[in-house]
């Protein structure tokens with residue numbers, strides 16, 4: 102059946118068992134696959150026949166789950182990766198190499214910032230970071246002839262700035278590059294970036310998609326809408342023969358719908374090996390089965406906590422796009438089904454010291470380097486995920502030294518609020 106409701110895809114997408122086959126997705130815990138003839142194996146290696154031969158490249162369990170996420174995002178092809186970091190890296194490295202350049206929003210996850218600004222820079226790929234609130238002219242001024250993509254986050258972690266995806270997409274297209282969106286905090290339940298013009302979506306499935314703090318993972322989804330063949334000189338890896346893979350030209354053999362993911366699988370996954378494990382893919386699918394139900398609750402709790410904090414005398418400021426008057430309120434209304442997510446950022450009056458005392462007093466919310474879990478967790482980014490940034494870089498990423506990131510789980514909102522109140526009362 103076509104055009105199923107997103108909720109139905111969360112539960113049943115990606116895998117349809119045949120008569121007498123397992124109802125739940127099978128965990129194919131096998132590194133390799135057996136064939137009757139070498140000739141058949143040769144065809145698989147030449148990408149002339151479809152089938153599995155080695156789990157470092159592809160595995161059926163992973164593919165069921167990738168297919169479900171692909172259906173949820175409305176894409177044409179997808180792949181799982183070992184982590185969200187691997188997904189960001191591969192999505193960029195698939196179309197950029199030494200000597201190339203990427204424009205990225207400055208309001209992104211700290212790990213992504215470090216990957217781009219430090220590690221990928223060392224590989225010879227240059228990044229220019231632009232404020233998501235910069236004018237079209239300012240963003241366009243960052244583009245160079247060797248720019249290969251524009252990158253941004255739907256809801257920035259932890260700054261919680263909502264990206265104007267449609268505007269970023271039109272700037273990307275004007276400059277002949279795809280828009281790559283990290284849709285981790287929104288999930289396809291809350292936002293589908295392809296509907297607003299983005300071409301590639303990446304996820305850290307570690308967050309809401311898993312949702313139970315059970316497995317680290319990532320995913321790359323292609324909309325199949327960017328026509329690489331219009332720019333063969335800019336994207337030679339997709340438009341000219343890959344000598345490292347039997348001379349295949351990905352756009353010719355797999356079309357613009359399949360070229361990006363096939364290249365990322367056949368070339369990058371082959372060489373980097375950052376594959377998801379089938380066991381973890383199974384857990385990710387368990388998370389997906391309830392994603393639509395959980396996201397609603399995460400967002401309801403997020404709004405309730407944000408509203409409460411907003412009226413509390415010991416709180417200096419609150420950031421939550423679902424909150425009327427928030428800087429991202431209008432964009433949240435436009436792009437997010439629930440207006441926000443489960444994560445709230447705020448500052449306690451008294452700055453860094455008060456923030457540390459508040460966090461130590463919390464009883465239900467635990468201090469963790471994590472977000473988007475069933476259990477409420479909280480973090481002080483200036484002391485943890487973003488400690489490699491100086492104050493100027495922190496400010497560009499929308500983070501102040503007193504910022505507390507509070508990720509509402511699935512508990513009762515009244516208990517979370519009571520916990521916050523007692524922790525604030527004690528400082």
Ligand SMILES: *Cc1c(COP(=O)(O)O)cnc(C)c1O
Nearest residue numbers: 184185186210258285305307318
């Ligand atoms: C956590 C996170 C990542 C990195 O994902 P891992 O699975 O931890 O590697 C990337 N982007 C965002 C928005 C994240 O929150």
